Every structure is written in structure tokens, then in C-alpha cells.
Amino acid sequence: MIALMLHDHVSAWLAVDTLNPENPPFAERLYRIGRYCMWAFLGSAxxxxxxxxxxxxxxxxxxxxxxxxxxxxxxxxxxxFCVSASQIINAVTQ
Incomplete structure (x- = not known):
């Protein structure tokens, strides 16, 4: 009985309030630095x-x-090594 009531409350809470993750405020700058590093690695290679x-x-x-x-x-x-590192950076930033 308690488990059923707990299940109903949790399912009702999850159905109403969906959490959408968002980036932190400084994430765009870090992504830009990562993209610059990727191009630097490719250029150096x-x-x-x-x-x-x-x-x-x-x-x-x-x-x-x-x-x-x-x-x-x-x-x-x-x-x-440089191309592999740039692809890893690209995968992390996307």
C-alpha cells in the first residue's frame, strides 16, 4: 500500500516536472577554447x-x-596523435 502510494507520487512528480539540463554560464567560452585547440592540433599536424x-x-x-x-x-x-586528440576534443565539445 505504501509502495503503491509512493509510486503514484513519484510518477506524478516525474510527469509534471521534467528536468532539462542546461549548460553552465561559462560553457560556451570553454567550447570555443576547445574548438581553437582542435584547429591548433590539426594545423600543427x-x-x-x-x-x-x-x-x-x-x-x-x-x-x-x-x-x-x-x-x-x-x-x-x-x-x-594530433588528429586523434582533435577528434577527442571534438567529441567532448559536442
Whole structure:
């Protein structure tokens, strides 16, 4: 009997008062910072790969020490890390 009465009160309260979550006042600024970080990560990934490729071409053209293949591998690993981080940031902010 008490359980039935409690169930009726709870169901009536839930049917009348639906709670809609809303963002805190500073959330939009944090989302904007997150989006800037995402673009910074993507831009840094592209710049790292472009720099390592340019250095590889420069060393190949001038007959240098050929240390840039290690840099290209590092740049590719860094690019994968940066793109993954930007996608995580994008998933969190949406």
C-alpha cells in the first residue's frame, strides 16, 4: 500500500516536472577554447608533416646526412596523435 502510494507520487512528480539540463554560464567560452585547440592540433599536424617532407627533399637534393627519414616517421606519429586528440576534443565539445 505504501509502495503503491509512493509510486503514484513519484510518477506524478516525474510527469509534471521534467528536468532539462542546461549548460553552465561559462560553457560556451570553454567550447570555443576547445574548438581553437582542435584547429591548433590539426594545423600543427599538417605543418609537422610538411616541414619533415620539405627537409627530406632538401637533404636529398643537397646530399645531406639523411636524418630526415627519422623526422618524417616522428612527424607522422605526431600527426596521428594530433588528429586523434582533435577528434577527442571534438567529441567532448559536442
Amino acid at each position: 599538417a605543418l609537422c608533416v610538411a616541414y619533415a617532407g620539405g627537409r627530406f627533399g632538401w637533404e636529398k637534393w643537397n646530399g645531406g646526412a639523411m636524418e630526415s627519414p627519422k623526422q618524417i616517421v616522428g612527424a607522422m606519429i605526431g600527426a596521428v
